Amino acid sequence: MIALLITFWYIAVPVALIVVLAFVLPRIIRTIRKNRYFASEEFLAKKAELAAVVAEHNEVAAYTSEIRGGAKFQLGVSSTGTTSYLASFENTSAHKYRRDRNVASYQAPNVHNCSLQVVRNASADPIKYLMKYFGIKADEATLGDVENLGDAIARLEAAVANLHQREAGITASIKPPAFILNHYSDEFMGHVGVELSPITVPYPVYAFEYVSAGGNSSQRSTVTLNTPTIDALVGTMSQKIKFNKSAAGQRALMTARLRALIKTRDQHTCRYCSVSLAAEPHLLLEVDHVIPVSKGGMTTEDNLQTLCWRCNRTKSNKIFAV
Ligand SMILES: [Zn+2]
Structure with missing residues (x-):
């Protein structure tokens, strides 16, 4: 290889130069421009002007993590596999007959292991099956838990969306050059003083799963507890509950x-x-x-x-x- 390079130096050197010019040089220039922009008086003045807005953004970010930490994003649990940790499972088939491509997810509280029929029925009637197989009882206390979960999700969704709005607002008032937004958007926020929040909404996800005896096939229906699902669950539960006198009607x-x-x-x-x-x-x-x-x-x-x-x-x- 080295011998080839030496022999064909008159090709290798221009090729290396082209690579440097095409790929490395633009990056170096961009880095210099970026450093110059973040040190510029124009940027620093705008940053100072927005200090209060940025401080409030960061407070909302802290509040968002309080909402995330203060709520339980979990409802019922599956009854299957709760003691499966006591046993160990091994496929002892001879090599050519082994079909353990699909392994049942035991020990996962949000997965209900069941027959193919239940998986299909659950996809047709998710609320009914969710309640039945994940132990979500139609009583006032559980309805309260479901409403609290819905509230926590709504508050967290609103807070996360609010942070994004504020970040867009801050970017719009500073109006950085396009190359900054394209290549250094996180660094830009860091220089402005915005603490970006990594929080997303942890929607609980429940699954009905069928795995065939030989592990040859598996099917799954999944229900995500987002606002529409929770609202439907609240509606179904309230129809089933006979509320006590103080709650009834009002x-x-x-x-x-x-x-x-x-x-x-x-x-x-x-x-x-x-x-x-x-x-x-x-x-x-x-x-x-x-x-x-x-x-x-x-x-x-x-x-x-x-x-x-x-x-x-x-x-x-x-x-x-x-
Ligand atoms: Zn107020």
Whole structure:
């Protein structure tokens, strides 16, 4: 190889030069331009101007991780495989007959191992099968758990979307050159002081799985507990529940529709501090129980109010402190 290079140096040298010119040089130039941009007075002035906006973004990011950490993103568990850890499984077939391409997912609480018929029925009627095989009972306490999960998902979705809006707003006010956004978008946010949040919404996923005896085939139906699924589950459960007297007739169902209704009723304005979406376009608003469910408050329209994230955060900190 080296001998070849030496013999054909008159080809090798220009080729190496072309490689340097085409690939390495543009990167070096881009790095120099980038460093110059981040040190420029124009950038530093805009950064200083937006310091308060960035600080608030980072506070919302911290709040988002509080929502993520404070809620349980799990509902029922499968009854199959709960003691499977006590046994060990081995396919002892002779090599040419081994068909363990598909192995059942025992020990996974969100996977129900079942017959092919159940897998198919579950895909046709997911809510019914979810309740039946993952132990989600139609009673008031479980309905409360499902509504809490729906609330946590809605709050986290709104907070994550709000962070993205704020980040887009910050980028739009600084207007960095296109090459910065194309090649250094994360670095740009870092220089501005924005703490990017890696949080996504951990939707619980439940699966019905059939694996044939020989491991030759497997089929699966999957149900993701996102807002539409949770709202459907809340609806089905409430129809089955015979509510006790204090709840009967007046209890509302905590769904996306009700949350939207409360925000509209309150004109997208915080009931504590009166800040509104009209005055603050990136305002994160939440629907709160006036008397918390944990203190006997019910989901009724007059026990629900719109609060901005700051007031809701302060309120829940006070409740935890008591
Ligand atoms: Zn407020």
